[in-house]
Amino acid sequence: MREPKKALLFKSISIRTILPNVVTLFAFMAGLTSIKFALSGKWEWSVAAVILAGIFDGLDGTVARLLKSTSKFGAELDSLSDVVAFGVAPAVILYLWVLHDLDRLGWAVALIYAIAMALRLARFNAKIDDASDPRKRFGFLTGVPAPMGAGLLLMPMMIEFGVGDGTASSNGLLISFYSVCIALLMVSTIPTISLKALRVPKEWFVPVMLVIGIIIAGLFVRTWIVFMLIGMLYIVSMPLTYWAFKKRLASKKR
Structure with missing residues (x-):
């Protein structure tokens, strides 16, 4: 009678199942590391760590699907990692960068953003x-996704890094209003674009690859300006995405 219990106790787990969770842990650690850089005043490194967390966050699901090792544990770990990397870390970074000048108001804004991220997840x-x-x-997301929300929240810092005239860091109230708007967009029910659902016509393949190549080249030359432009393009695309969703919905009802 004891043999089955021993077999159950020492049940093995495939490395294939562990690998996606390791990638998720990389995202978690990158998010925590961004706070360490912010505490040291290394602002560019702190924002870069959040971006790195976003890259890992995009990879873990892909790795899980490729290895056919999706699990409920992985989904829960991913959400916990997202709360830290895209909720807590960006809020702390922005507070240490400029919101602390507003004292209690600045901390309230940081809390609002972090709470909105937790509620969204x-x-x-x-x-x-x-x-x-x-x-x-129809292939749309509901509200602004977690990695993009973190990127949009930190966009004033990217503007400061790219332009470097001190304008962004001297407008705490404006950044507070902007941060609350990002928080509201994350918990909203507006349809947003999903990169996974995008389909590119065959005749557009080469031009799209060229654009991607230009963006990658731009990241090497003007890193923060390119990230800033990507964020602005996403914001501009939101009304178009909403219009596309309404059009799909109306055609489906006919």
């Missing part, structure tokens, strides 16, 4: 298997 987990959502069925 909780909503995502609650609806992760809800196929009845028209946004999901």
Whole structure:
């Protein structure tokens, strides 16, 4: 009778199952490391660490699907990592950079953003298997996703790094208003673009690859300006995404 218990106790787990979770832990550690850089006043490194966390966050799901090792544990770990890397870390970074000058108001703004991120991720987990959502069925996301939300929150810092005239860091109230707007966009129900659902026509393949190459080259030359332009392009695309969703929804009802 004891043999089955021993077999259950020492049940093995495939490395294939562990690898996606390791990538998620890299994102978690990058988020925490961004706070360390911010505490040392290394602002560019702190923002870069958050961007690195976003890259790892995009890779873990891909690795899991490629290895066919998706799991409920991995989904929960991913959400916990996102709260730290894209919720807590960016809020702390922005507070240490400029919001601390506003004292309690600045801390309230940081809390609002972090809370909005936690609420967004909780909503995502609650609806992760809800196929009845028209946004999901049509290939759209609900609200601004976590990595992009963190990137948009830190965009004033990127502007400061790219332009370097001190304008962004001297407008704490404006940045506070902007931060609250980003928080609201994250918890909103507006449809947003999903890169996973994008399809490129075959005849556009070469031009699209050329544009991607130009963007990558730009990152080597003017890193923060390119990231800033990507963020602005995303904001501009939001009304177009909403219009595309409404058009799909209306055509489906006919």
